[in-house]
Amino acid sequence: MRERESGSGIDPAELMERAGRGVVAAVRRERPDIPSAGQTALVLCGPGNNGGDGYVVARLLAEAGLDVTVVAYGDPGALPDPAAQAHRAWVAAGGRVAPLLDHQPDWDRPPPALLVDALFGGGLDRPMPDDLSEALVTIDDRAPYALSYRVSIDAPSGLNLDTGRVMFATGRERIVLEFDLTVTFDALRPGHLLASGPTLCGKVVVAELGIAALAWGKTFTIPVPSDFDPVLRPGEAPNKYDHGHVLVLAGGPGRGGAARLAARGALRVGAGLVTVACPSDALTENAARLDAIMLRTVDGADDLRALLTDARINVLVLGPGLGLERARELVPVALASGRACVLDADALTAFADDSAALFAQLNQNVVLTPHGGEFARLFPDLADHPSVIEAAREAGRRCNATVVLKGPVTVISGGGTAHVLASGTDPRTPAIPGIPWLATAGSGDVLAGMIAGLIARGGRAWTSPRKAVWLHAEAARRFGRGLIAEDLPDLLPAVFRDL
Template sequence: MTELLTAAQMRAIEQAAIDAGELTGLELMERAGRGVVEAIFEEWPELDRRGASPSRSPGYLGPDEGKPLRAVVLCGPGNNGGDGFVVARLLHELGWEIDVFLYGDPEKLPSDARKNYERWADQGIVKVYSINPPPLVDEYLKLPNKIDLIVDGLFGTGLTRPLQGVFTLLAEAEIRSLLRKHSVRVAAIDTPSGLCADSGRVIGQIITADLTVTFHSKKIGHMTAKGPANCGVVRTKPIGLRSSEGDEIVRLVDPEGELHPKDTPSNKYAHGHALILSGGSSKTGAARLAARGALRVGAGLVTLGVPLSAQMEVASQVTAVMIQRVEGADDLSGVLLDERLNTLCLGPGLGLERARELVPVVLDAKRATVLDADALTAFADDPSALFAQLHEKCVLTPHGGEFARLFPDLSEKLAAMPTKGPAYSKVDAARDAAKRAGCVILFKGPDTVIAAPNGRCSINAAVYERAVPWLATAGSGDVLAGFIAGLLARGLEPMQAAEMAAWLHVECARSFGPGLIAEDLPEQLPKVLKQMNI
């Protein structure tokens, strides 16, 4: 899986390479600056005027193309600013007109950043402004005069306090609109200034980017919370560092090698039997969606446990899914005598009273279990009563509201306005919740976070090119619960099942496209699995 780093983890990786003599800080900074320039030209080829082809010679240039391109490079007081000085120098060498602004005192720059500041200043081409106290933005940036590019090298991953000073004006909607009107592109180095790299949360204000260029690996903040809305396109550039290992590293869900086809001769019981408990009459739709999802994802058998009042209703709606009467706790205990039932799923449409009665019986069976919806809300008054019964084979799948009912203190921390970085993140919240519950937590959302009690954590992000806003439709979460149950029935471990199910859920939505309703999701699985050669 692709690693997603915190700012501290990235610094540790860089320092390890420096300490090992593999690279110097200056070499890393030079590679980062070159990566930014490469990414800018990849994203906006019209800004790349390198080469000597006839189409680029003066005689072939249009009236605007003949003018030098102009970039404003904003450099901050840390190493992100050092990267900015490299970018300024490289663009100038390519014939750009460059205005460089330093926010801070050049005497206080870190050693490598100071050297690159001096390399730029020694050229004597454009004066470097030390903005302390700050001037007016329109006086120095000369908005709306012609600017082709703004490079944000103010804070990057080093942000620990709210964005302040003159450049907060670039975070205002009116200025942003002005930049767009005049086709000014904004490229951020590592992260847009104002974005917490560890959480994706905005600290104070933020300078929204059209392009964000990061190094070695994406950061957690690129993929969570407000990151995707403010980073624009994210490009990752290698700078010669090694990958990291360990459960402390968050990773993007990658299904490669996680799910194997049914390629050995066997009977249906070899692929597991999932029992999904339903609510009463007129409350069975959610459980039926989950059952369909479990069956499609590969469970050998799926049975719906329904009360007598709903049996005829369910019987008229299902075919391959079987039906078993489960009126209450005694019926359920009897059904669970069949040890071939290796996975249980309850919550979708179950009803709160029915959930309070049946959840303890299910958890006492100590089998792979998915708890969703009503099975979570039923314990909102006393979450500790639920946690006391959970075991390591469980997967809880709360959305934001359900998470707040079970973990109100964690939800409150997550909702609090951050005043410094690193800010408390959805990753932090999911990890803390998993440790408290003693089982896997799948914290739903476009930035779904999946965490295990041992600290292992992954993100299934439906953002950027994977964005599927049409997945926000009634019943889609019920199908996800069914996917997890089906994969557990097939023998996947809870963390593995949750990751795979979340990934397949998004891929099915992408496969169908706009107009999706929950019933469509399971029917896309054959196509998606075939594309995966499964």
């Protein structure tokens, strides 16, 4: 556990005791039938502090009446303090330790009720050794996922907690066990939410040790009601124009749906006025579908320049259903106006062949909202970066704008910092990172409009996306399966009422 170094003001041995108690308490909450007398447990202990946590857990489980087997990788006699103290306390309580590599499961007995991985947690930064991988294959067979409740401390050993990727040696497949529950301490780490992390970790819960200032908590955003003051508290703004005017640029006939979704997202989130600007030949189509949202005609760059002489228009959305040719013509005009802009979809893809030309026009009032494919077109050298957080952070630096990299876990980067939003639920206890039913056509268009609506109300380009992503996910979580993009704006009032 790399976070539990000196500096917390708490005795390291006491921190280890707290960690062990936190693991056992989490198991009791998730599985009230465990631990109980007569059950068996297998605890895998490693050569460092994660292994020390395992010895504390083993002692506490034995005190609860379980028949506990501890197997250790490495020499327990070489453990550093405070793990050495935890090992001695286990032995003094009558516990025994067998070498993990020599462990031969008793196939005539039922599998253990509880399997605890305390080998390496987040402290391993390289693939596991071959001999350990081979031993874990046997344990995996003996304590199958369906029969043993499997718990990892910090993280499944072999999972990189910076990237969420499994550390495999080149050309060699090493086993990493899959768990029902992962107990980490004081704050989540990126790997709990990214890439393979969610599948391997199972449910992630956070046990408090009292050293949050030393942990990764600042990387993750947990919105609280006060974050939404610009939406919830109109204050002394009696006129609709005091809540901002969002202009959404739309495409030609048959392509207006995405822009209308963005416009409804902006209006529902609180923008005072929203206008859809479409070509003249698409005006009738859009008029048939819009009431509270206004309509203007923009056939080309000159029309947009003329429309932007209205200084009350303070945010533009370009991209949803815009068309590539139209995007190449209108995006430079929008950016040159100095207004805040949200660029999505076609407004990004239109510049894939010359992203430098786009980046040269950007500023800190611009938000880019690419999904993975659009991100790869704009930043091809970052697409396969091992850490999606570092990729988004570098992208934000490179283009001098806020980047909202959308996915099951959304990463928002600006000014060299990054925030990770895993879902609409409290990310300290995410059962499922991300919300799978948000993977539906048009949901990103609604999000682009919501970001613009929050900026229009006075929000900043680098803070409004965090709020919008959370609201967007929370609305989807409330609806559940069967969600389509049209549902999202109409769910926002209920979210606001609860806030």
